[in-house]
Amino acid sequence: MRFRLTDDQRALKSATRELLDRLRPPKALRADASGGAPRLDRVMWAALAEAGVFALRLPEDAGGVGLGAPEAVLVFEELGRALAPGPLVATHLAAGRVPGAATGETVVTRADGGLVAWLDEADVVDGGPAGPAESPAPGPGGRTAPGAGGLSGGPWGGPASGPGAQGAVPLRSVDPLTPLHRVPGPAADGPWDPAAALLTAAEQLGTAGRVTELAVRYAREREQFGRPVGSFQAVKHLCAGMLVRTELARAAVYAAAVTGDPAETAGAKLLADEAAVANARDCVQIHGGMGFTWEADVHLHLKRAWVRARSRPTADEAAETAALALAESAGESTGPPVPNQAL
Amino acid sequence: MDFGLTEEEAEFRAELRSWLATTLPRLPPKPSPDDWPGRRAYDTHWQRLLYDAGYAHLHWEAAPGLRLVFLEETELAGAPYVGANFVGLLHAGPTIAAEGTPEQRERWLGPILRGDEIWCQGFSEPDAGSDLASLRTRAVRDGDDYLVTGSKIWTSHAEIADWCELLVRTDPDAHRHRGISWLALPMDAPGITVRPLRTLAGTAEFAEVFLDEVRVPVANRVGAENDGWRVTMVTLSFERGTAFVGEVVACRRTLAALAVRARENGRWDDPALRRRLGRLHTEFTALWRLTQWNVSEARAGGGVPGPGGSVFKLRYSGARQELYEAAAEVLGPDALDLDREWAVDRLSALSYTIAAGTSQIQRNIIAERLLGLPKGGA
Ligand SMILES: Cc1cc2nc3c(=O)[nH]c(=O)nc-3n(C[C@H](O)[C@H](O)[C@H](O)COP(=O)(O)OP(=O)(O)OC[C@H]3O[C@@H](n4cnc5c(N)ncnc54)[C@H](O)[C@@H]3O)c2cc1C
Numbered sequence: 201m202r203f204r205l206t207d208d209q210r211a212l213k214s215a216t217r218e219l220l221d222r223l224r225p226p227k228a229l230r231a232d233a234s235g236g237a238p239r240l241d242r243v244m245w246a247a248l249a250e251a252g253v254f255a256l257r258l259p260e261d262a263g264g265v266g267l268g269a270p271e272a273v274l275v276f277e278e279l280g281r282a283l284a285p286g287p288l289v290a291t292h293l294a295a296g297r298v299p300g301a302a303t304g305e306t307v308v309t310r311a312d313g314g315l316v317a318w319l320d321e322a323d324v325v326d327g328g329p330a331g332p333a334e335s336p337a338p339g340p341g342g343r344t345a346p347g348a349g350g351l352s353g354g355p356w357g358g359p360a361s362g363p364g365a366q367g368a369v370p371l372r373s374v375d376p377l378t379p380l381h382r383v384p385g386p387a388a389d390g391p392w393d394p395a396a397a398l399l400t401a402a403e404q405l406g407t408a409g410r411v412t413e414l415a416v417r418y419a420r421e422r423e424q425f426g427r428p429v430g431s432f433q434a435v436k437h438l439c440a441g442m443l444v445r446t447e448l449a450r451a452a453v454y455a456a457a458v459t460g461d462p463a464e465t466a467g468a469k470l471l472a473d474e475a476a477v478a479n480a481r482d483c484v485q486i487h488g489g490m491g492f493t494w495e496a497d498v499h500l501h502l503k504r505a506w507v508r509a510r511s512r513p514t515a516d517e518a519a520e521t522a523a524l525a526l527a528e529s530a531g532e533s534t535g536p537p538v539p540n541q542a543l
Numbered sequence: 544m545d546f547g548l549t550e551e552e553a554e555f556r557a558e559l560r561s562w563l564a565t566t567l568p569r570l571p572p573k574p575s576p577d578d579w580p581g582r583r584a585y586d587t588h589w590q591r592l593l594y595d596a597g598y599a600h601l602h603w604e605a606a607p608g609l610r611l612v613f614l615e616e617t618e619l620a621g622a623p624y625v626g627a628n629f630v631g632l633l634h635a636g637p638t639i640a641a642e643g644t645p646e647q648r649e650r651w652l653g654p655i656l657r658g659d660e661i662w663c664q665g666f667s668e669p670d671a672g673s674d675l676a677s678l679r680t681r682a683v684r685d686g687d688d689y690l691v692t693g694s695k696i697w698t699s700h701a702e703i704a705d706w707c708e709l710l711v712r713t714d715p716d717a718h719r720h721r722g723i724s725w726l727a728l729p730m731d732a733p734g735i736t737v738r739p740l741r742t743l744a745g746t747a748e749f750a751e752v753f754l755d756e757v758r759v760p761v762a763n764r765v766g767a768e769n770d771g772w773r774v775t776m777v778t779l780s781f782e783r784g785t786a787f788v789g790e791v792v793a794c795r796r797t798l799a800a801l802a803v804r805a806r807e808n809g810r811w812d813d814p815a816l817r818r819r820l821g822r823l824h825t826e827f828t829a830l831w832r833l834t835q836w837n838v839s840e841a842r843a844g845g846g847v848p849g850p851g852g853s854v855f856k857l858r859y860s861g862a863r864q865e866l867y868e869a870a871a872e873v874l875g876p877d878a879l880d881l882d883r884e885w886a887v888d889r890l891s892a893l894s895y896t897i898a899a900g901t902s903q904i905q906r907n908i909i910a911e912r913l914l915g916l917p918k919g920g921a
Contacts, residue, residue: 201546201608203832204839209544270544416914431917436910440857443909447854451833452825458544467825516818523821527806530799 203455205274212267213274219251220282226497229283233376233500240286240307240321249304253279253288254295258302264295273402273457280406280476283497283504285377287318289399294326309365311383312396312511316365319381325365375503392512394465400508401453401465401472407508408449408475411483411501412442418487429486438482445475463525470518476505546835549608556612562596563620570623576746576887583661583703586626590658599656602632603640607838618792625789627700631655631662634781635708638725642766642774651706651727663704665695665728665752666775672697673904675710676719676772680754682711682726684761689713689726691757697898701737701750704730708778709759714769723771725778727763734758744890745881782899783852787859788834794866795827797888801866805873819869826862830855850912857905860895867892 205213223244232238248254256272258264272292279288287309291301300306300323309322316325368381416439419430429435449472456468480502484491491498513521548556570589574581593599601613602625617624625632636655639647654660671678680693691711698707707728714722728735734757739747766774802820805811833855841848867889871878880886896902910916 201548201552201611201835202839203544203546203835204843205544412914416916419916428917430910431919433907436916437903437906439914439916440906440909443914444854444858447851448826448829448833448858451836452829454544454836455546455829455832458546464828467828470822470825471829518825519818519821520814521821522825523802523817526798526802526820526824527811529824530802530806 203458209271209274212271213278216251216253216275216278217281219247220278220284223247224282224284229377229497229500232285234494238285238377238379240318242307244284245286245307246304248284248288249302254292254304255302256292256295258296262296264302269398269457269460270454272399273453276399276402277406277409277453280403280504280508281410282406283377283500287322289396289403290322290326292399293393293395294324298324298326310396311365311368312393313514314383315507315510316368316381316383317378317507319365319368319370320379373507375500375507377500378504378507380507392517394460394462396511397469397513398453398456398465400511401449401456401469404469404472404476404505404508405446405449405453407501407505408442408446408472408479411476411479411498412439412446414498414501415439415442415479415483415486418490422488435486438486442479442482445471445479449475463521466513466518466521469513470515470522473505473509473515473518477502477509480505548612552608552612555609556616559598559613559616560620562598563616563622566592566596567620567622573623576748579703579747583627586623586628587658587661589623589626590628590632590656594657599658603637607841611835611838614789615792618789618796621796624793627661627703628655628658630664630700630704630708631660631706634664634778635662635706635727637781638708638774638778639727639765641777642725646762647727647765660705661700661703662706662708663698663700663730664778665698665707665709667697668694669696669751673901675775676723678710678712678723680709680711681715682713682724682759684713685758687761688758689761689764691726691728691754691759693754695752695754697740697749698737698752699749701730701752702739702747706730707752710771710775713771717769720772722769723775724768725765725771725774726759727765728754728757728759729763732757732759742890743893744887746887779900780848780850780852783848783856783905787856787899788838790863791827791830791834791859794863795824795831797870798823798827798866801870801873808873808875810873810875816869816872819872823862823866823869826858826865830859830862833858850908853900853905853908854913856899857902857909860902863895864892 252265253275255264256267256275257269258266260266276288287307290310291308294308295302298306298308301308306324307318307322308324308326309316309318310326319325365381365383368383370381373380416430419435419439420428422429430439449468452464452468452471456465480498483498484502487496487498490496509515571585574585576582590599598613601610632655636652639651643651651660655662666675668678668680680691680695682689682691689711691709693711695709701707707730709726709728711724711726712722713724716722734755736753736755738751738753740749740751742748798820802811805816805820811817837848837851837855867885870885871889874883874885877883878886878889900908911918
């Protein structure tokens with residue numbers, strides 16, 4: 201058992217970060233957020249495709265990179281951290297099924313949780329989830345095969361450009377960097393897609409880590425009462441809480457990528473949503489009045505975290521999934537409860 | 544990243560499983576919490592069984608993968624945990640292994656592993672809890688001995704311990720972190736008085752220890768004179784970093800038992816409560832994953848765990864309390880009946896955010912040592 205990043209995984213993560221630093225410098229973020237209805241930057245999209253973001257899990261003989269769910273999670277963590285725009289998860293999941301998705305020529309979006317993002321900018325609305333090309337044979341006990349991670353299996357399946365966005369109505373999106381449409385009907389219920397849940401959780405993890413950094417940096421620089429506000433314990437304890445949420449979410453997200461267990465994936469989404477949203481709120485708080493302005497980037501992270509938290513499974517759905525898994529494991533467990541352990 | 548067991552780990556698991564299946568049914572009944580001689584006999588007997596079967600070293604061995612398998616299997620089988628061997632096995636022993644001389648390792652590690660000797664921890668004092676470095680118990684050199692005078696408090700298992708990892712001030716004039724030494728105190732030395740304290744759970748879990756010119760050989764000092772603070776950091780990193788991890792599996796079992804209870808008494812049908820239990824399931828699963836992560840990292844880094852243990856300790860101790868609060872929701876009136884196992888456990892859970900450094904202290908450590916925020920300004 202070696203539950204830590206391999207050297208290759210570390211290298212992939214830092215290369216992705218460097219690429220995004222180049223493609224998405226913070227200045228660009230600010231400009232986009234202030235420029236009215238966002239347009240999808242196709243040059244950036246092509247650069248991401250070039251770097252293998254969409255074809256990451258396609259087999260090499262199909263022109264892909266041939267990596268697995270753990271690597272995809274590391275890349276999406278970085279995308280989340282950089283607040284990279286666009287329907288990244290949907291396009292990644294469509295690679296190999298929707299022509300042009302893997303290479304970045306086709307931008308694919310999908311309805312999720314009653315919303316569809318980037319509808320006007322996308323080329324295809326994915327009517328549903330992973331088709332046969334994505335689903336490896338289930339392993340022993342009905343679980344997905346090892347290595348497949350949380351990115352396969354599940355009861356959904358459907359044509360590449362289904363009726364996912366019929367009747368979509370635009371809304372004025374709370375996140376200035378993510379245009380949204382509301383979609384009526386069945387898109388909001390039914391089974392949720394573990395693959396999308398896992399990658400979205402990874403993006404939330406990226407946000408959770410990023411806003412912790414921003415908060416800590418600000419707390420070290422900003423002075424009041426003649427010293428950095430980060431020397432005040434009330435501020436320190438907020439920052440400590442942020443790190444703890446991030447680290448627990450990290451363990452959950454990485455583990456779900458390795459096991460591919462749907463309940464563990466739901467749990468990862470739950471913890472990563474909480475970490476991203478609560479950390480971003482604390483980050484606003486630590487920035488004081490500055491945090492309440494359009495000038496600091498913090499609000500952009502919070503708003504994106506809210507949008508992702510809305511995607512499925514939501515907190516209640518994830519908790520129900522976990523409860524079901526608990527009930528199943530309780531059925532298997534034998535023996536009396538473990539008695540109190542003295543210190 | 545993977546959770547696949549190595550061949551060695553898989554073989555070990557199978558062998559341990561069958562050993563547990565034959566050994567556990569033959570264990571004597573568990574003594575009551577206030578039966579100290581009974582507890583000592585029970586816990587040391589278990590440790591001896593582990594030793595004879597070749598499993599005793601697993602808490603320290605440079606094979607942390609095996610330790611995780613060991614913790615998981617023993618908990619799943621309902622085996623006893625370390626009990627009174629907590630301090631010896633999980634922090635005094637590892638400290639001596641890391642910092643002791645060859646003679647000291649020879650003298651103390653064997654008896655700890657065999658369950659022959661029980662240790663306790665004499666760090667806290669009435670006026671030195673969170674601010675441990677302000678401790679005042681002093682040790683004055685007298686030939687080959689120190690003469691130790693002062694008092695310690697909250698000393699768990701003091702009544703049945705043979706040895707105490709004791710912090711003393713050896714240089715009263717030095718800066719407060721610099722004049723401290725770490726001693727192994729024999730608990731049967733003349734001049735020691737142990738006065739039990741009753742906990743809010745009703746048990747006598749810990750004690751006050753008074754020391755009046757107690758003779759401790761200089762040879763019992765682990766680390767250099769006045770370098771005890773550094774040795775203490777090693778001890779605390781074991782205490783926070785690794786000592787509690789086995790309990791996460793125990794909490795997962797407890798939660799599963801709670802789900803069974805909730806389904807029997809119909810409380811499971813309450814969506815809010817059911818989701819709360821689901822949420823806790825997620826929390827403890829993730830804490831176990833975090834443990835596996837930390838252990839894999841520690842194996843790669845080698846040796847003493849870093850301040851990352853505070854992240855685990857802070858979250859775990861809070862989650863454990865939430866678990867017993869949720870239990871009270873499931874149990875209804877039974878939760879207030881001290882004759883049921885849950886009520887005492889709920890009370891005991893309160894100690895977790897205090898013992899081994901309070902949650903506030905863990906947050907300070909995380910903020911200053913992991914995030915690099917400026918010191919002071921408390
Ligand atoms: C069940 C149990 C078993 C124990 N076993 C042992 C043992 O075997 N050996 C041993 O040596 N000790 C033991 N302890 C002692 C334990 O380590 C101390 O209780 C703990 O470190 C807190 O110290 P204190 O009790 O003096 O509280 P104090 O330090 O007096 O703290 C009081 C309150 O103030 C807060 N506080 C203090 N300083 C700060 C600060 N700088 N910033 C923010 N908040 C602060 C604390 O969080 C706490 O809420 C045990 C304690 C318990 C509960």
